[in-house]
Amino acid sequence: MTTQTLTYAAPLLLDDPTLFIERAFVAGDWIAADHGATVSVTDPATGAVIGTVPACSADETRRAISAAETAQRAWRRLPVPRRCAVIEEWHRLIMANQTDLARIMTAEQGKPLAEAAGEIAYAATFVKWYAAEGLRVHGQEIASPFADRRILIRKEPVGVCAAITPWNFPAAMITRKAAPALAAGCAMVVKPSEMTPFTALALAVLGQRAGMPAGLLSVVTGLPAAIGPELTGNPAVRMLTFTGSTRVGAMLIQQCAGTVKKLGMELGGNAPFLVFDDADVERAVEGAMASKFRNAGQTCVCANRFLVQSGIHDAFVERFGAAVRALNVGAGTQEGITIGPLINDAARRKVADHVADALANGASIAAEAAAPEGFAAPVVLTGVTPAMRLCEEETFGPVAPVIRFETEEDAIALANATPYGLASYFYTQDMDRAWRVSEALEFGLVGLNTGAMAMECAPFGGMKQSGLGREGGAEGLEEFLETKAFHWAGLKTGL
Ligand code: SIN
Numbered sequence: 001m002t003t004q005t006l007t008y009a010a011p012l013l014l015d016d017p018t019l020f021i022e023r024a025f026v027a028g029d030w031i032a033a034d035h036g037a038t039v040s041v042t043d044p045a046t047g048a049v050i051g052t053v054p055a056c057s058a059d060e061t062r063r064a065i066s067a068a069e070t071a072q073r074a075w076r077r078l079p080v081p082r083r084c085a086v087i088e089e090w091h092r093l094i095m096a097n098q099t100d101l102a103r104i105m106t107a108e109q110g111k112p113l114a115e116a117a118g119e120i121a122y123a124a125t126f127v128k129w130y131a132a133e134g135l136r137v138h139g140q141e142i143a144s145p146f147a148d149r150r151i152l153i154r155k156e157p158v159g160v161c162a163a164i165t166p167w168n169f170p171a172a173m174i175t176r177k178a179a180p181a182l183a184a185g186c187a188m189v190v191k192p193s194e195m196t197p198f199t200a201l202a203l204a205v206l207g208q209r210a211g212m213p214a215g216l217l218s219v220v221t222g223l224p225a226a227i228g229p230e231l232t233g234n235p236a237v238r239m240l241t242f243t244g245s246t247r248v249g250a251m252l253i254q255q256c257a258g259t260v261k262k263l264g265m266e267l268g269g270n271a272p273f274l275v276f277d278d279a280d281v282e283r284a285v286e287g288a289m290a291s292k293f294r295n296a297g298q299t300c301v302c303a304n305r306f307l308v309q310s311g312i313h314d315a316f317v318e319r320f321g322a323a324v325r326a327l328n329v330g331a332g333t334q335e336g337i338t339i340g341p342l343i344n345d346a347a348r349r350k351v352a353d354h355v356a357d358a359l360a361n362g363a364s365i366a367a368e369a370a371a372p373e374g375f376a377a378p379v380v381l382t383g384v385t386p387a388m389r390l391c392e393e394e395t396f397g398p399v400a401p402v403i404r405f406e407t408e409e410d411a412i413a414l415a416n417a418t419p420y421g422l423a424s425y426f427y428t429q430d431m432d433r434a435w436r437v438s439e440a441l442e443f444g445l446v447g448l449n450t451g452a453m454a455m456e457c458a459p460f461g462g463m464k465q466s467g468l469g470r471e472g473g474a475e476g477l478e479e480f481l482e483t484k485a486f487h488w489a490g491l492k493t494g495l
Helices: 058-075 080-096 098-109 113-136 172-184 197-210 224-233 246-257 281-297 310-325 345-360 408-416 431-440 473-478
Strands: 024-026 029-031 038-042 049-054 140-142 150-157 160-164 187-191 217-219 237-243 262-266 271-275 303-309 364-368 379-382 399-405 423-427 445-448 481-488
Touching (some): 024 058, 024 197, 038 197, 049 197, 058 187, 058 217, 058 224, 080 172, 080 197, 098 197, 113 172, 160 172, 172 237, 172 473, 197 217, 224 237, 246 262, 271 408, 281 303, 281 399, 281 423, 310 364, 310 379, 399 408, 408 431, 431 445
Parallel strands (some): 160 237, 271 303, 271 423, 303 399, 379 399, 423 445
Antiparallel strands (some): 024 029, 140 150, 150 481, 364 379
């Protein structure tokens, strides 16, 4: 998808207006909330309300869970190729409606249209990949220690799953969970962020058109406090999968303890980006731009701390600064914009506070892009020290703090000095160092000479307080499967 094929005038002027739905999708029906309440959804670039969705409560959520139980019983019995054909058709429809889905996403999330179209394509890769991977769920026979016994290992779907998904990737964080769940034979109730429900609802429209049976994939819209406790407390939900902050993840883990659910937790990060003296500086800058400024810095894998060795520090900062100054900040609907708005006022305040704290403690601005009023300006800060707030907390914005280091040991110690362990990046051309550093970094994702690692075919997830489990790849399907051991004893096998 190139920017030329997109219409930049009015994002909600859709080729297929039926994709924009101001209803929740519960048990195969498009519904209002029982008590009629709604939540407004605003365009983060303008603050204008683009629509409303039902403020569902525990009642609608319970109905969605109950319908999912019924749908899942039939879905798990469907021959696997037929299940996977429905998922494959969902993929086809997502890509056929890529432009409209991108327009909806930009309107509610803010990211530039071309980037939103890129996210739709990224989201679709999970659907396609799991439509194929679902065909490859295998059991096993174990060598039996007894002549009259056979031991078989079977993989079975976990059952009804609930997904609580974030606003930063309104499509991909749903498909990365729903596609493997459905391929495994599970049903899913999705609670999208109240800030970006329309992309989720459009995906549900396409799922329905692809032939998903009623109740298999529900989308319950509204506020977390009204919906979350039912998802975490209802015993029929066998697994909760969540992407969001470590604070909320820890709370959800506690809420799920009472019914001992399986958990998938993609939580916060504090990614280090290491540049060693022997790095290819152009390549490092390219990776830094990709890692730091994707989605205006609002990703849990984006570089939060740049650790740069003394010998390359000035050259890196100069080239990085030039690339940052060239960023084009503005409303995602306008042509040529590369950085959209932050999601809301709280996000803007956090970014401003982090920059102010760093400047007050001795950092300085090495480069800054121009930004219209109300948008966060991308900035490179130098003279940063590890004790500053922006090194200890995830900034979730377009701020690149640079810390100078001297030795490899110092860099590894600094990189690992965080309770988080999601993504890490490093640049070197020395293969011995490449191996040493890859082993030493305590992160679920380690990128050598690349600023991008998330993809459908590889496991994505964190160590330490960055989460539990993996999404993507064969591991991402395994999360939605239970292992059952059949012991058949007393067999007259003739052995
Ligand atoms: C996230 O930030 O939550 C996910 C990022 C990705 O999929 O690359």
